[in-house]
């Protein structure tokens with residue numbers, strides 16, 4: 001999280017802050033096991049916010065179409081908070097889920113202000129979902145970073161039930177937390193279902209945290 005006057009985008013171009021607007025930069029990470037739909041979420045967001053994005057975003061993939069390094073994109077939002085205008089620049093990155101790239105996953109999480117955990121509804125992804133979630137909890141516990149849990153691929157046949165999924169990850173049985181956010185966001189990233197809602201609910205939490213509202 002930075003509150004600076006000069007920001008560099010991912011092409012190395014400098015952006016100067018307007019004197020009247022506060023510029024705040026956040027980093028949002030899409031986390032989860034390989035093939036759970038992180039890049040698909042990222043692509044849907046990129047389409048949805050094509051008016052606000054600052055850079056084209058980039059994806060680096062292996063020859064099998066898997067994310068090799070990370071997908072990255074900057075979005076800019078204007079917020080009015082306590083009658084002051086803020087320009088919030090959000091960097092969105094997804095990590096690679098591949099085991100052999102554990103160090104790049106840690107690098108991607110570095111400096112994260114909020115995390116969206118993308119789980120896979122396939123029943124045979126139980127262990128991967130669990131392991132990846134545990135990694136995330138280990139990371140966020142110390143830093144108290146807000147996160148949202150998205151259960152993706154709700155369109156597939158024989159998907160895990162939300163109840164079983166919550167049990168697997170040790171999440172509360174309730175539908176929502178006291179602040180009104182959902183314990184689990186069911187989604188179909190393939191057609192964009194719930195992708196933006198997830199993202200917006202996380203951004204609101206990140207902004208609230210920042211201003212300690």
Ligand SMILES: Nc1nc2c(ncn2[C@@H]2O[C@H](COP(=O)(O)OP(=O)(O)O)[C@@H](O)[C@H]2O)c(=O)[nH]1
Nearest residue numbers: 034035036037038039040152153155188189190
């Ligand atoms: N059926 C279904 N497939 C999905 C959904 N979201 C992603 N996929 C597919 O799952 C595969 C892996 O998705 P990708 O976004 O690359 O996963 P990543 O490794 O987490 O970045 C691709 O073939 C996607 O088309 C979904 O909501 N439903």
Ligand SMILES: [Mg+2]
Nearest residue numbers: 038039066067
């Ligand atoms: Mg990917």
